[in-house]
Amino acid sequence: MDSMLQVQAIFARTLTQVLRFGVVLSIAVLSASCAGKAAPARPTTAELLNTPSPSPTPVPGQIYREAGISSWYGKDFHGRKTANGETYDMYGISAAHRTLPLGTYIRVTNLDNYKSIKLKVNDRGPFAKSRILDLSYGAAKELGFVAQGTVKVRIETLEEIRDSTPSYTVQAGAFIEEENARMLKQRLSKKYDTVYIVPFESNTGKFFRVRVGSYSTEEKAERVASGIMLEGVEPIVLRKD
Numbered sequence: 001m002d003s004m005l006q007v008q009a010i011f012a013r014t015l016t017q018v019l020r021f022g023v024v025l026s027i028a029v030l031s032a033s034c035a036g037k038a039a040p041a042r043p044t045t046a047e048l049l050n051t052p053s054p055s056p057t058p059v060p061g062q063i064y065r066e067a068g069i070s071s072w073y074g075k076d077f078h079g080r081k082t083a084n085g086e087t088y089d090m091y092g093i094s095a096a097h098r099t100l101p102l103g104t105y106i107r108v109t110n111l112d113n114y115k116s117i118k119l120k121v122n123d124r125g126p127f128a129k130s131r132i133l134d135l136s137y138g139a140a141k142e143l144g145f146v147a148q149g150t151v152k153v154r155i156e157t158l159e160e161i162r163d164s165t166p167s168y169t170v171q172a173g174a175f176i177e178e179e180n181a182r183m184l185k186q187r188l189s190k191k192y193d194t195v196y197i198v199p200f201e202s203n204t205g206k207f208f209r210v211r212v213g214s215y216s217t218e219e220k221a222e223r224v225a226s227g228i229m230l231e232g233v234e235p236i237v238l239r240k241d
Helices: 002-037 045-050 137-143 178-188 218-231
Strands: 065-073 094-096 105-110 116-123 133-136 151-157 168-175 195-202 205-215 236-239
Touching: 065 137, 094 137, 105 137, 116 137, 133 137, 168 178, 168 218, 178 195, 178 205, 178 218, 205 218, 218 236
Parallel strands: 065 133, 094 116
Antiparallel strands: 065 151, 094 133, 105 116, 105 151, 168 205, 168 236, 195 205
């Protein structure tokens, strides 16, 4: 009789464990099924703003977006002519970009504080390869990064890029001494057909920009720039105006 009771007790405990396992397994399967059907999380505003542009080249008929480092420029060029012939006002709201058509209106967003302004591209620059935009002092003040000098920004054109037939050049370097510019020009002329010097007056003095070629696409100019890097300089590609 005792043996029979022991068998029944063991059977009861085993059945209870099996039932518990079945409940846990059912919950796990249900959870996995629900998880598989869950809608993906929507990206945050910060994630959207940090999404890189699908193409680094402005394409006619499309909105252009780009994220990168912006700097600002001020009194060294205040009162001088910009690339589109306007007089640069450091206290105004404007920007310099290397390849966007002059006259393009863009929205610039400071990705540190999300302040945003709208302005016109009226100049060429920046001339440091690590940066994508040069803002006027006034624009940098509006965006709140004058003191720090540079900041990560998101830029977006307010309209589609105008249809045009641009050409591009490569700036190999800029020098205070004209002789240094001539020496680099002589060196590059051994490999490239068109090498020329563009003098420029700033409020701190005159300097000389050495440029190479005229190319129908930015990609061609970038390939030339890659070759020029082997000369020990840091070239940048600019849209010719």
